[in-house]
Amino acid sequence: MNEATKPCDHAGCNCQIPISRDFCSESCRMASESQNVGGACECGHAACQQRT
Numbered sequence: 001m002n003e004a005t006k007p008c009d010h011a012g013c014n015c016q017i018p019i020s021r022d023f024c025s026e027s028c029r030m031a032s033e034s035q036n037v038g039g040a041c042e043c044g045h046a047a048c049q050q051r052t
């Protein structure tokens with residue numbers, strides 16, 4: 001009910017995740033590790049589907 005959340009650690013990601021996690025998905029983890037932060041998030045979650 002009162003679960004704390006934080007933004008995904010991937011700079012380009014808008015997802016909110018439990019504070020016990022670092023990333024919302026494997027795609028964000030890999031993008032962050034490869035420092036591929038310039039492009040759009042590819043996690044596929046609704047919060048990040050910004051392309052038209």
Ligand SMILES: [Zn+2]
Nearest residue numbers: 013041043048
């Ligand atoms: Zn995302």
Ligand SMILES: [Zn+2]
Nearest residue numbers: 008013024028
């Ligand atoms: Zn994410």
